Amino acid sequence: MSTIQIDADLHVHTTASDGTWSPEEAVRSAKESGLRALAIADHDTVDGIQPGQEAGNREGIEVLAAVEINTDFRGSQFHILGYLFDGAADKMAAELQRIREARVDRASQMVDKLRDLGIDITLDEVRDEASDGSLGRPHVARVLYKKGVVKEIQEAFDQFILPGRPAFVERYKLTPTDAVRMIRESGGVPVMAHPGLTGQDEHIRELIPAGLIGIEVYHSHHNPAVSRHYEKLALKLGLLITGGSDSHGPDSGKPIRLGRTGVPYERVAQLKEAGEKLCGNAECGEQNEQKYR
Ligand code: AMP
Ligand code: FE
Ligand code: FE
Ligand code: ZN
Secondary structure (H helix, E strand, C coil): CCCCCCCEEEEECCCCCCCCCCHHHHHHHHHHCCCCEEEEEEECCCCCHHHHHHHHHHHCCEEEEEEEEEEEECCEEEEEEEECCCCCCHHHHHHHHHHHHHHHHHHHHHHHHHHHCCCCCCHHHHHHHHCCCCCCHHHHHHHHHHCCCCCCHHHHHHHHHCCCCCCCCCCCCCCHHHHHHHHHHCCCEEEECCHHHCCCHHHHHHHCCCCCCEEEEEECCCCHHHHHHHHHHHHHHCCEEEEECCECCCCCCCCCCCCCCCECHHHHHHHHHHHHHCCCCHHHHHHHHHHHC
16 A cells, blocks of 8 residues: 555546446546546547546546557567547557457457357457447456356456467557557657566666656556655656556456555646647657657
8 A cells, every 4th residue: 555645546447448437437436536637548549538528527527638558579568558648649549440440350359269169159249348448358258257157257367368378369569669659649648557567677768769758656566665666767767657546447357446546646747747848740759859858
């Protein structure tokens, strides 16, 4: 349990991707937790942001635009968060669209593999579970759970859809560098998500020339020693400090409470200040780096 003041949870998933609550419900939960600000950071989609911001206006909660992009490099997964990009981030929207389409193909392949194992599941069931959201393994897991194939959502991952299990399918992924560049080109602030989960600190350093600006120092799966380590690293490398719960909502199989992890408002102000210094087109990428660094 961290002792820092928590005014903002900068990492929350909603039904726009694999969270179980709507953006409106996430905002209400933020309000109940006494937060001042919330960032909706769905996997590969920005669809939850506008409804979240409308709810935020009604409830008096500041809702920041964010996205989480899962990338792959040298066999390791790096998750890159992007904050405060331009509303008209066309290049980003087009790339995210491509990633989401690839997710549908991949879900279909997972369903085929499950059917080959004799399990009765269809792509439509998985799509229904996701509503119109970005399709992910958690949706497959929830269908298996609801149909009684597994007794817990976690069991679906462990038995079927983790790497090495029989229904796992890789998916199309950007490299971390591409994700960082894409966020910068959209005027956004790229942040390395939960680095404690990979522990590959040298890669944080390598992403700075591409435009990385922050580290998610506080996260539900970082213990206090890990957070301290990344706080020091951020200070040493001149990177911003962010934090969030990575809550996927109630009934998600990962019951992490929204607002339990986060940052004081000062960190939000720093993030916004950084965002304002960046301009939103490819030509100003280099100029931004000089201006900001
Ligand atoms: P995908 O992007 O479709 O590969 O799904 C990734 C999501 O699956 C993560 O964001 C988590 O929500 C969930 N997830 C990944 N690994 C596990 C695991 N071992 N147990 C439970 N959920 C997991
Ligand atoms: Fe997720
Ligand atoms: Fe993540
Ligand atoms: Zn996340």
